[in-house]
Amino acid sequence: MKPGFRYRIIMNTLLSVLMIFVSFNVSALSVRAEDKTDKMIARIAGNNRYQTSFAIAQSIKEKKKTDKLENVIVASGSSFPDALGGCYLSAKLQAPILLINDDSADAVVEYIRDSIMENGKIYILGGTSAVSHEAKNKLMDIENCSVSRLNGANRYQTNLRILQECGSLGNQLLVSTGTNYADSLSASSCGLPVLLVASEGLDDSQKKLLSENKFDMITILGGSNAVSERIEKELSEFGEVRRLQGENREETSYRIAREFFPQADFAIVACSGNYPDGLCGGLLGHVYDAPILLVSDKRYEYGSDYVSNNNIQFGAVLGGTSAISNETVCHIYNCRDVDIIETQGISNIEKELRKRDYSTVKSENLEKVTAYVDKVYQDNIRDDYTVGDFTWYYDHASHSWLYTTGLMIQGFLECDIDKYSGLIKDYYDQHINDDGSIKKYIDGQLDSVITATGIIDLINSNKLTREETELYKSAVNFVYHELEKQTEYPEAGKCWQHSERNGVPTKAWTRWNICLDGIFMSQLFISRLAQSIEKGTIEVMDLEGNIVKAEDLWDDLCERMRFVMENMLSESGVLYHGYCVAEKVTNGVCWGRGNGWYAMALLEAALNCPEKYRETMRGYFRQLMDGVLNWQDDETFLWYNVIDHREEITDNIPESSVSAMLSYCLLKGYRTGLLPDEKYHLAGLRGFNAMVTDRIVEGNLINTMCSSGVSSDINRYAVNGYVDNEAKSIGALLLAIRYYK
Incomplete structure (x- = not known):
């Protein structure tokens, strides 16, 4: 009144x-x-x-x-x-x-x-x-x-x-x-x-x-x-x-x-x-x-x-x-x-x-999301598309080696590797050259690394012939060598950054050396590689011809995760999107999808890192998820594009990719025992149900923010607009399905 x-x-x-x-x-x-x-x-x-x-x-x-x-x-x-x-x-x-x-x-x-x-x-x-x-x-x-x-x-x-x-x-x-x-x-x-x-x-x-x-x-x-x-x-x-x-x-x-x-x-x-x-x-x-x-x-x-x-x-x-x-x-x-x-x-x-x-597993939502996933799958095996090329509805021309493709591949593999491995293998067969190099790989672009993670997964799946396995291992070595060329900043740990290669800027936002997106793009690949080296299924040589040790990879990865949590965590409990190493300042904006990217990388590390890091990584994961819970909208059960500002900036709405990513992290974290309290489970169920019930509309997954660079201007985080059927939301939703069940 x-x-x-x-x-x-x-x-x-x-x-x-x-x-x-x-x-x-x-x-x-x-x-x-x-x-x-x-x-x-x-x-x-x-x-x-x-x-x-x-x-x-x-x-x-x-x-x-x-x-x-x-x-x-x-x-x-x-x-x-x-x-x-x-x-x-x-x-x-x-x-x-x-x-x-x-x-x-x-x-x-x-x-x-x-x-x-x-x-x-x-x-x-x-x-x-x-x-x-x-x-x-x-x-x-x-x-x-x-x-x-x-x-x-x-x-x-x-x-x-x-x-x-x-x-x-x-x-x-x-x-x-x-x-x-x-x-x-x-x-x-x-x-x-x-x-x-x-x-x-x-x-x-x-x-x-x-x-x-x-x-x-x-x-x-x-x-x-x-x-x-x-x-x-x-x-x-x-x-x-x-x-x-x-x-x-x-x-x-x-x-x-x-x-x-x-x-x-x-x-x-x-x-x-x-x-x-x-x-x-x-x-x-x-x-x-x-x-x-x-x-x-x-x-x-x-x-x-x-x-x-x-x-x-x-x-x-x-x-x-x-x-x-x-x-x-x-x-x-x-x-x-x-x-x-x-x-x-x-x-x-x-x-x-x-x-x-929304706090229960709903059979009708499983049916609805299964039908949607099948539609995405069928659209990627249509006769009028080149075999092995993924298509995203909002940009049919993007048949290339993209990080969005990498996330989709992870989603398909997590959802049902037996059903979708053929589609994924076709994609890699089209992109891996005879010498293990990768067609359309963007030189110096950290975003290109995530897409190779599925290569490691297929090697470990025993679904390849001996010849295919050797070729895929060569591709893993190629990507690792590309990673080695990234600029390193000792202050942030011996790890790869997002915006430079050999000191040359590769992104428009060169001030922000570290961003949450880049951590996921590289660290998921590094985590899977380290696990494979431990199991003996993959061997990688560095550029100087030395055998890469899993322990060194884990040291680098966990130091990076520590640096982010110690230097980029905001008072609101979620992470700032970017960090400038030279100035030792953050960009001051908590972008939702950036938090989703990092949370997925941290989840991977917390589940698979060596025992000496396990307690620390799991503590960081719970700490971030506690912050995430505070910003789940109590009406839509989703998370906003700029996660901690809600309606305070123009065109800031509950956004689908961050909501799918965080729902996945909460559900998997609960199912795997990282998040033992039922509150995390319920938040994940609500987020997933809201995505399926309210965001899959007439066969389309709506309201994904197309893209965003790192900026200290909060109003720049919605300038590219929102699109439907975008790969980042689809991939994260695919990841979550298994843990929703």
Whole structure:
């Protein structure tokens, strides 16, 4: 709410999320405390019925993800018929119902002024005895809005006038007594028109409405004491009639919920003994596809049965504890004692629902991502492409030795080496010359190294002939010799840098000698090479003819990883993208994909390095993953392009490649025991599920930032725009699939 808003909805009653921490005394409950499970329940209430209606309206706005309403309905807070008769209009117009009297009129006007869009419409339900002239005049003072009063000679005629305003009434009609609120309140979230009737029977205008609309089903709410058998007989002349009733209002409410919401995963409870708190809840239930269950502190069994039968984990309570106590809420939702905390709105429950849904392995997402991977695979073996050339949809011309190809190869091998090794071998066969040199290898370009990692993997897979193995080993020696030519900086450890070869700049951003991308490009290759030397499957000679030792490679690699963690870690817990050795400064920007590149390299080192480095590397990995967890967006479950700035810079959005990379690191880290806490597993599951559910759209993997150089200007990190089906996101997603399963 904007500053200066004169009324204040008390936040712990606007929405109190009842998180569960302390057990009730067993004797006080019919269910043992140890059987109870944690639930999240929102209590939506204000200091009085009028402010409760504001609180409900706020929750509706949050659900609709809007600050402004096109329509608002105003009804009397001291009687129920007009508000309940207006529930169908509320659903059709998506207009919250606000309660009003002369004392609350100023607060209502201010709320509407703050919430309604220009040229919005305000509907008053009922005559001047319900909403006074004075209150209407105050509403008419709201600028750029129209005000209409819908009323009749009595509550039944007002009900008909409201239904007339609705236009089409559909093919179902609900019929309820006009002298009691309980049954119509229970049905107020159904999104169906309600005809209020008197005990003496239908009048001519009601019969006219019935004859003009031809309803397929007319449902009477309540027993014959509420809607008489005489009226039931009259209604039968206009269509099929059924009756939903129980022994009392709570059971009737239960039967209405079962009929119209048989599979709800959310439920709203309201007090059966009084109407004000529940009066405006119909639209809230409608937008959440949830029933309104009437309960009391003495009769809540039917509400509890509904919640139990539907396995409902989340819900809302309308009104304060004087209407429905916390103890009753615990009985209904089978939860432990409650700790009321302040929150910003019922949307927190929806977020929690989504969080729980995304915190599991989802079979439909495995099917979806498998279909997408197969599409990528098929597009790379099409007849109109040269055998062995990978194609990336956003740049079909890039049939060359690229780091993006290298990441894709790693993804395919990790995902299913038996299925995809043929495709990968075709690629290498097209690029490895007879002397072991590599076609299209960019001389001095560190990015070219990662693509050779798959050569090592194929050598170790036993899928090559003896002649092929020897040729591939020659290619490994070629790439290692290229690496040796990179400039070394002793301050950073005896390791290869990203931006120079023999002192000659090879990148536009020559100031930043070390960048996170380059570490992954070289270190994954070095790690696999060191492991292969240890196993005796590969032997490499340096440029001077000396045999390269695995121990030396590990020393260089782990020193580089240490240097980065000691010199490039930001206060936000994630890494700066670049480092200038001469000036001993970072570039000051935490680029998401850069952190993803480095995290994957660190994961490889932590899993495979010698014992003398193992504790340090694994500690670094956990430290970085702790920082990563802090920046996972709590709505999308993804990570932003500039990871620690979110919406603070232009075009900074949750980005697919960093999200896929970090999800992979979290999932693999958990599955391999590097990250023993379940929190890492859950974060990885959420990230992967969000990628598959929300980022694979109509067969395309969307929202990957194309490329970025190292810069100290944070605004340069989105200038190249976002593309679909980009190899960096595809490759990382492929890597994650195995560990998602």
